[in-house]
Amino acid sequence: MRLQLDPSSCDGFGFCMGLLGELVAGDEWGFPIIKEANVPAELESYARQAVKACPRKALQLVPERACAGGRPT
Numbered sequence: 001m002r003l004q005l006d007p008s009s010c011d012g013f014g015f016c017m018g019l020l021g022e023l024v025a026g027d028e029w030g031f032p033i034i035k036e037a038n039v040p041a042e043l044e045s046y047a048r049q050a051v052k053a054c055p056r057k058a059l060q061l062v063p064e065r066a067c068a069g070g071r072p073t
């Protein structure tokens with residue numbers, strides 16, 4: 001699975017960074033950046049919790065071969 005972030009939907013509140021700090025960090029303005037999009041199996045349950053906790057649905061967990069914006073990733 002891979003993490004995807006839609007920055008235009010994100011409010012920067014930071015639940016994702018608190019729940020999944022291994023893969024998501026904050027930039028200098030406090031908005032999340034994905035450090036590592038590939039989610040290791042041992043972090044998948046935490047990734048699912050972070051996606052579920054995102055109040056803006058800006059964070060998504062997608063299958064490895066999913067397309068973003070119609071283009072292959």
Ligand code: SF4
Binds near residue numbers: 010
């Ligand atoms: S939890 Fe969602 S809305 Fe909040 S900072 Fe993370 S991605 Fe953005």
